[in-house]
Amino acid sequence: MTAPAHLAPGEPPTPRIGVLALQGDVREHLAALSRCGADAVPVRRPGELVDLDAIVLPGGESTTIDKLSVIFEVREPLIARLRAGMPAYGSCAGMIMLADRVLDGRPDQRSFGGLDVTVRRNAFGRQVDSFEDDLQLDGITGPAAPFHAIFIRAPWVEAAGPGVRVLGTAAGHPVAVETDTLLATSFHPEVGGDDRVHAYFVAKVRATLLAGLRAPAEDADRADGPVPAGR
Numbered sequence: 368m369t370a371p372a373h374l375a376p377g378e379p380p381t382p383r384i385g386v387l388a389l390q391g392d393v394r395e396h397l398a399a400l401s402r403c404g405a406d407a408v409p410v411r412r413p414g415e416l417v418d419l420d421a422i423v424l425p426g427g428e429s430t431t432i433d434k435l436s437v438i439f440e441v442r443e444p445l446i447a448r449l450r451a452g453m454p455a456y457g458s459c460a461g462m463i464m465l466a467d468r469v470l471d472g473r474p475d476q477r478s479f480g481g482l483d484v485t486v487r488r489n490a491f492g493r494q495v496d497s498f499e500d501d502l503q504l505d506g507i508t509g510p511a512a513p514f515h516a517i518f519i520r521a522p523w524v525e526a527a528g529p530g531v532r533v534l535g536t537a538a539g540h541p542v543a544v545e546t547d548t549l550l551a552t553s554f555h556p557e558v559g560g561d562d563r564v565h566a567y568f569v570a571k572v573r574a575t576l577l578a579g580l581r582a583p584a585e586d587a588d589r590a591d592g593p594v595p596a597g598r
């Protein structure tokens with residue numbers, strides 16, 4: 368695999384991470400990603416997807432993001448990039464958009480999919496539409512410093528496929544999950560000033576890029592021909 372143009376050989380990769388800017392808290396994600404060392408750019412149009420290393424799907428309203436993605440003609444190319452393995456992080460409505468299956472959605476609501484989970488929309492109920500909780504998140508927090516998570520009409524993960532790891536729970540339900548390339552949280556880490564979830568995602572994207580960049584050198588060392596670039 369050839370290095371993307373913006374990655375100079377030998378330097379730590381600066382991933383170019385898009386934030387889907389159709390609706391929702393786009394600015395906060397852009398700021399958090401920039402603080403974590405990414406080249407963060409808003410994305411609305413299909414052409415803006417082309418040179419991305421990863422994408423963030425922000426919180427907002429999943430039914431609106433669904434509709435606007437069709438109007439802005441970004442739905443199909445984004446699904447194609449996700450199917451091709453582009454790393455993605457979805458928070459709240461973004462988690463719903465990444466989910467393969469959505470419960471309590473509007474009848475005509477569609478997600479982008481890619482993440483083998485069933486999510487329940489607005490799962491925490493009307494009486495606690497918004498709440499805060501201190502969470503332990505595997506690989507992200509330590510016992511002395513939980514993550515103060517803000518939930519706003521949040522979904523939870525009702526069921527997860529075998530390839531999905533649960534990183535954290537609230538009220539007994541998974542609220543942070545990942546695969547090798549995808550990350551999703553029910554809560555909004557872009558508000559509150561704690562960048563650990565974004566830093567975790569940027570590191571995940573870097574690791575994906577490094578795996579791609581390392582492959583040719585590994586291939587060259589082998590006498591018995593090329594091996595697939597394991598992702």
Ligand code: GLN
Binds near residue numbers: 430459461463489519
């Ligand atoms: N309840 C919203 C939805 O269904 C998500 C809320 C949020 O992103 N804060 O999309």
